[in-house]
Amino acid sequence: MNVTVGVVMRGVPPWLVAFSPARQGTTCPRRNSGGSAKRGNPRGSAPMSRPGRSARTRDEVFWRTLDTSSPEAYRASTRPHRERMWRELIGELPPPSLPPNPRSRLYREAERWVGHEVTLDVWPGLFAYGILLVPRGMSEGERRPVVVCQHGLEGRPQDSVGPSDEPAYQSFAARLAERGFVVFAPQNPYIGGDAFRWLQRHANPLGLTMFAVIVRQHERILEWLASLPYVDPSRIGFYGISYGGVTAMRVPALLEGYALSICSANFNDWALKVASNEEPFSYVFTHEWEMPEWNLGHTYNYAEMAALIAPRPFMVERGHSDGVGVAEVVDYEYAKVRRLCAALGIPERTEIEYFDGAHVIHGVGTFAFLHRHLQWPGPVRGEVD
Template identity: 55%
Template sequence: MRFPSSLLALLLLVPFPSFVTAQTLNLPDPLPGTAPLKLSIPLDEHMVAGIDAYALRALAESPQLRPQKWNYDFASHAAFIESIKDNRARFKKIIGAVDPRVSGPGFELLSTTEKASVIAECPEFKVHAVHWRVLDGMTAAGLLLQPTGDIQARVVALPDADWTPEMFVGLKPGVPKSAQIPLALAARGIQVVIPTLISRDAEHSGHSEVFFTNQPHREFIYRMAFEMGRHVIGYEVQKVLAAVDQFERLDKQEGRILPVGVVGVGEGGLLALFSGAADYRIQSTWVAGYFQQREQVWQEPIYRNVWSQLTEFGDAEIAAMIAPRSCVIEACAVPVVKGPPAPQKGQRASAAPGVIEIGKPESVKAEFERALPVFEQLGLQRNLSLVFSVEGTGSAGSGKALADFLFGLRIRQNRKMIPPVVLKPTTDAIQVDAAARQEQQFNEMNEFTQELLNRSARYRDAEWQPGKYTSVALWEKDADRLRNEVYDELIGRLPSPEQAVPLNVKTRKVLEEDQYVGYEVMLDVQPDIVAGGILLIPRDLKPGERRPVVVCQHGLEGTPMDTIQAEDRAYAAYKNFSAQLVKRGLIVYAPQNPYKGRDRFRTLQRKSNPLQRSLYSYIIPQHERTLEWLSALPFVDEQRIGFYGLSYGGKTAVRVPPFVKQYVFSICSGDFNEWVRKNADSAHRYSYVFHGEYEIFEWNMGHVANYAELSYLMAPRPFMVERGHNDGVAPDEWVAAEYAKVRRFYTQMGIGDRTEIEYFDGPHTINGQGTFDFIFRHLDWKQMPSK
């Protein structure tokens, strides 16, 4: 809302002593045209709590919205399978199961000239140590249970991540007898292969030349893989499907087609469910101890975080993709996880919080009932069964679940009681070192992901083709398309509210200085979501005058006041650059961004990712609404609003102005670098793979847009980087190489004078020299001398 500029000018000409409160003088508080701001808690806490409420409500509402993504055709089984083809493809993409598998020679028996591959046996079957090829450079390794008689079916059995394959078959302690499912299957003439899963231990989560962490192995792989559009889940689904490839190969050799199944417990249950949904060759799926409502997934370990999953795929929808085949849901006990491992000697604490609890029966039943109608409409309700093992708290492997799984494999139960299997270890077998096997499997995933990282720049260049944009006109033909693609794929959009939300601006005076006055501001963005900050207004504004605005953004765990005051410890980083700019006659707005509160804000990312959203899904609309309000102020020139951010504010500089076109320039300070490598490199001390900022990872950034590509999206608007040589964010070499791409991009379009980088001999801080000149030049502002 506008207010009379003459009134504002009169008010601003009154001489105020420093930091005099509004209550001591008869001055306008709130800012004319706004309502009083009466927050009882800090703005950042109110902001984060509001976004949290919004995200939790969106999660709770997601099951009602998912049907929009499905177009089931129940005319026939074939029509149904065809109707979910695209959903299945999207599912495989979001779990990162997208790389071509390599064809292998079969299950390779591990033996030597002195030692055999058979590590145990009984009259019904032998247990072999095996491995098989999966991806280029990645194998699976575990056990193969080979029946001595006719083979009735073939099954991949997946243990929980806390269990080794040897534990799953009782050769090592730790798994209840009833949960030793592979033994029950192999005793019935079923060939069973058991892959090793990446464990929840933390022994290898780090690097000898950096440091080691307490992150579970699954989280350490998840972090780097997520940045590259891959996932520890997708890698292990690929291991299951590679085993199915080998089953298919055996069928061809033997001239027959045997039914294929997959069964898993706990983490293995997750993989069984996802594998059964991903590959139609699997006839029967048995999910033990995983299936339930998934809207609280943000409370589970971060390695279960899947970008955009709950927009389309709850557990019910995943189970429905198994139709018309058989799916058995067993509610049972699984290993409970109370959090990441405690740091051991030589490890640093950096793991994300997350727990695994036994699914509540009511949650399992509610999710099952959402999946059941799909099977019923296909006339196959018998193919989806729900079994409670001792009311959902007993061990996996109940007789009813086993019978239903065998039914799906078209194997008739022999009414004759099958005696318990007693495996006898062999004396001349190869020695299986489970710890060494885990390390080898972990290292292969790590190295595969690092190779994706090394190739990702070539992939981005091929997608973006920056060399073809030799003029601004050519670029602007494609810029909006690319901008929208990056927004949707990397950042994620909030849905537009059903009704327009009024700005509802509230203010209160918080600063009185000789040269400026400051108001704390809060306004509405969407229901529960607010934007806010501190507006600094020069006192020497003349009636009717409109001045440029610089939006000055704080960094991680910061507040707007950090960018203004000169006497606290924040000055070392910010050099009170907001105050310095307002003293030079510019209007300054210092927003509060929601990255404050440690886990309180970091879990926002966890609550948002399943709905294809990130922190910047909220931050971009906050800035849009803020600019809407600023532009309506009578003393603001809405055509001259620029952005300048440090650290996390520099991260904002390449994620907000490129998508908010009203910003006429952007300055990234103390953050610009080879960001994809910084998030995915598992052997460099600068990498976030090692550190506690678990919210920092962005889905598939390596194949969507690095900082160079994000900066392209600023063009033809000016863009600048401010870089201290001693800034610990990244080495100069990373910064220079990434910025060189931006410089080339601008220069070849003939606008090289609109981008620059300033290096200075200093740490992670605002320098305020070349950047201030950049601001004054591109805002066409003749600076006033700072007093």
């Protein structure tokens, strides 16, 4: 053994020594002045050189249990996984115990839509809140598709609607309302610095996560949206950016009331994203210490979550310069989704769009995806952006 390793690792179990960076002939990346981690391999593709143990475990416990012979057989084969993901990874809380009791007030009037702030009861002391955008000019008895637009970390529904100081959002909620979609932009609780992280930390020993609460809030939101006379309950889609992309992977995987899901600026090999001590995009090198999830690497990574969304449509929006990950990792994980949809005979229900940009809503391929799969005609050329 290298003398340095022997000194540093004295008293450490042999199995742990075997995995030490010094033993492997590598070094942990260090943060440079630009805020990224230095590494010897600029492609960062070493983790994909061969499937790791966690990936092989997921092959055994998940992929080999799926029945792709028919949509009905597939849904039946995914049901136990949906229940397990909810119970073990997310944490299952009781359904909402109060009536929705919706309260609203006018938020803003625009040329093509009217916005309302809405509050819905969930449990005593807990509510769901968001901004509802209703397009003008709807006919009597008409039922429109809905897009639920989810903000990112430290965001608010007002950011999704815009205008916002945060350039990532590109007013995507308002732009979709201008195209004729009913839009709801909910508030998720990942806001307030470390306050929500401590709530997550307190929940973890109870077998719960922040998303145990978020799922029930969205369950209430779906119930309420479906009750609106101008909404088609079978055409409610989800579109989330960044931490909203985290939501886009988890909530629609569990709640089948969402007809499709779009993950923007977030899709990844999530086990690598959370735990790698080599990749500069890893949460190991950031302040988001709430990210580890129980046994995710052996159960439901992002490809598996997307598989639980299937056979409903699923799309990834990815900027080439987005620092949340690198293309090699994103493509590696997404390839499993494309292969699954091909096996199910529905290759047209999944897409990935790359664009020359960073951590932002692009709103080109994704908007077309929403029009196509929520069956709403696109705008006349030049009518809206």
